[in-house]
Structure formats: structure tokens, C-alpha cells
Amino acid sequence: MKRQTLFICYSLFIGINVIGQELPKILTQKPVTNYLPDFSYAGYHFGESQIPEVSGKIINATDFGLKANDGLDDSKALLKAVKAANAVEGNVILQLPAGKIILSDILYIERSNFVLRGTGSGENGTEIYFPRPMMYLKDPESLAELREYLTTFDKRQREPENNIDLPFSQYAWSGGFIWTQIPGERVKSYLDKYEPTPSFLAKVSSGNMGEHTIIASEVKGLKVGDIVELQLFNKDGENGEIITDLYKGAKVKPGSHHWKFPKLPIVRQQVEIVKISGSKITIKTPLTIAIKPSYQAQLVEWKHLNEVGIEHIRFTFPDIPRVAHHVEPGNNAIFLTRVFNSWVKDVTITNADSGILGEEISNVTIQDIVTDGNHMAHYTVTLGGVHNVLVKNLKIYNKAVHPLSFNTFATKNVYQNCEIFADPVLDQHSGANHQNLFDNITVHLMPDNNNSYALFGGGGADYWKPSHGPFSTFWNLNVQITNAEKITKPVLLYGMKDGPFARIIGVNGNAKFEVKYDPDAYIEFLNTPMDKVPSLYDYQLKKRLKK
Structure with a gap:
């Protein structure tokens, strides 16, 4: 067993590289200690x-x-x-x-x-x-x-x-x-005065992250098969509970847009209604965060083609x-x-x-x-x-x-x-974005004079910071160095300072690498080929469809 110490800003994460290991531990952990979203519903x-x-x-x-x-x-x-x-x-x-x-x-x-x-x-x-x-x-x-x-x-x-x-x-x-x-449908919210009154379908009081069941009341005309929008709000200002829940208490400073627009849903998902049984409604895709009464969550009509x-x-x-x-x-x-x-x-x-x-x-x-x-x-x-x-x-x-x-x-x-x-830059652009996946990505780059490269971007305005919420995932990141024959020590990949609880699994390529990603990233299979599970999306989709 070979033990490597991985450098992360303000913290250290110990990664274990086991020769012949088939699956990353984040896929096999029991009980679950490091949450990994199910991305298989995309597309x-x-x-x-x-x-x-x-x-x-x-x-x-x-x-x-x-x-x-x-x-x-x-x-x-x-x-x-x-x-x-x-x-x-x-x-x-x-x-x-x-x-x-x-x-x-x-x-x-x-x-x-x-x-x-x-x-x-x-x-x-x-x-x-x-x-x-x-x-x-x-x-x-x-x-x-x-x-x-x-x-x-x-x-x-x-x-x-x-x-x-x-x-x-x-x-x-x-x-x-x-x-x-x-025609006539507003696509993106910019000014509160234009925020429409949506076609209300149900009030939602609870639901757990990663699960498919929500508890609803005041249901109006909702039926199985409908594609609707689930909206969660922050009506409680700068100290709103949903901000803490969205970022899981991470050491990041949320920008003012998280509370300055209380009419704007801060989390939304388009969902398909699979089952309605009294107050319990089953949706096809899992919730990205838990729902609490203070979030004043609701299901509303979502017009689409x-x-x-x-x-x-x-x-x-x-x-x-x-x-x-x-x-x-x-x-x-x-x-x-x-x-x-x-x-x-x-x-x-x-x-x-x-x-x-x-x-x-x-x-x-x-x-x-x-x-x-x-x-x-x-x-x-x-x-x-x-x-x-x-x-x-x-x-x-x-x-x-x-x-x-x-x-x-x-x-x-x-x-x-x-x-x-x-x-190459793998950018996450602020604004309550969370639980997205970079899967089996190949990048070609040349390190700078410090033998490093700013690969992880955190764009966007300060009023929408941090760069992303928890559980953004990088899976099987293949890094090809253009002058690899001249590289004699690990290349540092860095750039993210305010992306909490990222999952970085399988950074590998034609050189050795270190990763600096803040704060509190989970890193596994560094400098280890991802031969067994080259695509997390394909792995999760195959697993789900077998059930």
C-alpha cells in the first residue's frame, strides 16, 4: 500500500493509491460518509x-x-x-x-x-x-x-x-x-418588479436531499406525468436557513444576491410527477437539497417545448x-x-x-x-x-x-x-450552481514557469459567490502535458478558492499531478488510471436502469 500526501490549501487530505483497486471508495463506502450525487438522470x-x-x-x-x-x-x-x-x-x-x-x-x-x-x-x-x-x-x-x-x-x-x-x-x-x-415567457429573472406570479400547483413542506418523495399540500390540478418546476426560496435575509443548507456550513462567504431578491427562487428543478398518494408526491429525479418549511417551496407550472x-x-x-x-x-x-x-x-x-x-x-x-x-x-x-x-x-x-x-x-x-x-479551464460560474459533473474530460495544457496550471475556474460576480455549492464532481480528468518529457516533478493543478466539498476522483495523465482545490475537497485516485469506471455518468445510469 502506497500512501501519498495530497496538498490542499488550508487542509491536508490523505489519499490511498492501491495497486489493482477496482473501484474508488466513494462508490463502495458503507455507510455513506462522503455524499456523491446521482447524475444519471441528465440528458x-x-x-x-x-x-x-x-x-x-x-x-x-x-x-x-x-x-x-x-x-x-x-x-x-x-x-x-x-x-x-x-x-x-x-x-x-x-x-x-x-x-x-x-x-x-x-x-x-x-x-x-x-x-x-x-x-x-x-x-x-x-x-x-x-x-x-x-x-x-x-x-x-x-x-x-x-x-x-x-x-x-x-x-x-x-x-x-x-x-x-x-x-x-x-x-x-x-x-x-x-x-x-x-413567446412572452420570461426566461431569466433580472429585476424583482418583473417577477411574475407563477401558476401555483402545490405547496411543498419537506423532502430529503437525494430522495424522490416530497410532502405537499394545497394541491391544485397536479397529475402524474406533469413536468413542473420545483422552487425553493430564501425569504429570511442574509441569515436565511437555506443559505446554510445550500452550502452545508462551508467556510465560504455567500454574496448578496442570495438574499436581495426574495421573490427569486434560489434553487429550482424541473421535475416529472411519477406518483401522487395523498400528501406524498413522488418525482422522477432526486432532490438536490433538503426542503424545509421556511423555504416556502412550491410546485408551479413550467411552460416548455x-x-x-x-x-x-x-x-x-x-x-x-x-x-x-x-x-x-x-x-x-x-x-x-x-x-x-x-x-x-x-x-x-x-x-x-x-x-x-x-x-x-x-x-x-x-x-x-x-x-x-x-x-x-x-x-x-x-x-x-x-x-x-x-x-x-x-x-x-x-x-x-x-x-x-x-x-x-x-x-x-x-x-x-x-x-x-x-x-483549458473547467469553470463554475457562481450563482447557487451545485451538483454538476465534469466526466471523463481530457485537457491539453502547458504548465507555467512554476510547474503549475490554473485549471479550476471560479468565474462570476462577487454578489453571486461562492463559485459553486457542495458536491460538484470531477471524474476521470485526463491531463495531457504538451512538454511532458521535460517534467521532472508533479504538476500542480489549482485555481478554485471557494468551491466547497468538491469530489475530485481520478486526476491522471502523462505526468504526475498535485491538486489544490478549496475548501474541503474529497480527492481520490490521484495519478491512478480510471480503467474500471472511466465515466461516472455511464456507471450510474447502467446501475439505475438495472434496478
């Missing part, structure tokens, strides 16, 4: 079904005047084709031709059972080219509250050393040329100069909002400010995605305000501020089998 149909090859009525965009490769703008023809597709009952596929299509307007997908399909994301497939960013379009009505928020609070990017003092763009983290939405797909397309933007962080002009490809049991697959995105943005979505699979180009991106595929989303087989060749990022209110989401080739 399309809770991971229980593959993305379908949809059949249905095909609307060919070429029938509405679209001509690929003619050098002319195709926006009007595409909008006509979308309108025709919307008139179809049942499954509809809007089929795009091979070749280069030019789009300078937003295509809104506003109905269920809709697939936007190209002929492939490669050279001979379908390319949608965007000649100018969204800043030159008419301001989207659905971003009016965001625009007011940015001006009311004078949100600006200030970099005196670079002579930059510029207002934030409404497109820094929102909007996209392909945009799913329910179902079975929306975007597939087999390449999105290309011109390589424009980058001005500064948060002032991006809006070269954003896809903005997913208000979708459930939906997908994006086989998509390549070149020179985007943000490739795929998600907000207020659940049980979506985003797979076989490539981002590339010379342009420095803000995000590649990012998850904010979303639940149970699976991002699978994402290859990132371009540089990005946040290559992989779990953002505000993100819970139980998974990046799986992803690879970052340029300046």
Missing part, C-alpha cells in the same frame, strides 16, 4: 433513450426560394420556411440543403416536435454563414428586461490598463441566431476583432430556452462569440459538437439556469474565456467525454 428522456432519427412531414427550405452558394442573403426564404413548418401538425422537419446559406436574422423555433436539419456538419454538408452580429438587428423583445438591468445597474467592462470602459452587451450571455422560445432538435449543420461567423470581455457583439449560434427532452447533435461552430447557450432548459442532450476558429470566444457550450443537461463529445479547438462552464442556477448537469485543446 434526453433522463438518459433512458437515444436521440431519435425523427420522421415526419419534411419542409424543404429550397421550396421557399432558398438557394445555397449563390452569395445572396437567405433570411427571408428561411423565415418563410419556418412559418410553413409551424403550420404542420405533428412531427415536422425543416430540411436545409447542402452548401452555404447566408442568415442575417433570428430564426425562432416556437413549437414542439420540430427538427431543424442540415445534411451534415462537414465540408460537403450544410453551412449557415452569419455576415454580421446580432447587435445590428432589432433589439429582441424578450431581452428588454436584461437591457434595463444592464443600464439600471450600469453594468460595464472596466479595464483601465487597457483603456476600456464599455457597457455590457445584451448578447454576452444571451441570444442566438437559432433561438428556441415560448418538447422534442425540438437541431442537427447536422455547420455555423460559421467571420473572424472579427475581439474588443473585450462582456462586450461581445452577438455572434452567437444557438440559444436554447424553454425546451425539455430535446437535442442538438452533429454541429460545428466556427468563430462564434458563444456557440450554444442554455437557459431554463431541462433534460436536453447536446452531443457531437465541435467549436473552432481563430476568434476568442466567451463561451463554447455553456449551461446556466438549467437542470439535467448532458453535453457529450464536445471538442474545443478554439480559445475561450470559459471553455466548459456551469453557470448560475445550474444543477445536475454533465459534461461527458469532452476535450479541450487550447487553454
